[in-house]
Amino acid sequence: MTFRTADARGDGLQLAIPPAVMLHAVIGGRQLLNIVGPALLYVFDCDELESEMEHEAARALLGEAHDCGEIYSMLSPAEHDDLARSLSEYLQEAMKLGLVLMGDRILVDVVGANIRDRWPVAILRLRRAAEVA
Numbered sequence: 001m002t003f004r005t006a007d008a009r010g011d012g013l014q015l016a017i018p019p020a021v022m023l024h025a026v027i028g029g030r031q032l033l034n035i036v037g038p039a040l041l042y043v044f045d046c047d048e049l050e051s052e053m054e055h056e057a058a059r060a061l062l063g064e065a066h067d068c069g070e071i072y073s074m075l076s077p078a079e080h081d082d083l084a085r086s087l088s089e090y091l092q093e094a095m096k097l098g099l100v101l102m103g104d105r106i107l108v109d110v111v112g113a114n115i116r117d118r119w120p121v122a123i124l125r126l127r128r129a130a131e132v133a
């Protein structure tokens with residue numbers, strides 16, 4: 001395990017992030033919502049994109065996924081269904097352009113001055129289909 005200090009937080013928390021995580025193809029909005037919804041932290045990555053259309057689709061999908069994760073706990077189950085439908089639409093647009101979303105949610109050890117816990121972390125990687133073997 002690699003320990004990394006969360007620089008953006010500025011609170012000195014150390015996260016035990018595994019050096020490799022097996023990611024699975026994300027093919028639906030509900031599946032994506034189940035990854036980002038319960039997460040407390042997000043790690044998003046994207047392959048080098050070639051066109052402006054790919055860039056816009058990636059930006060929209062990853063932005064919506066992050067926003068859904070942030071508001072997930074404040075919404076009712078019916079509203080979760082609306083989020084899943086919205087994510088499906090963004091995911092379909094990305095897939096039409098040849099992009100494949102890989103992802104999973106893992107538990108990561110978090111250590112700080114007053115904390116020792118395990119937090120769920122959403123890991124998403126948007127890949128070009130040509131790069132996925």
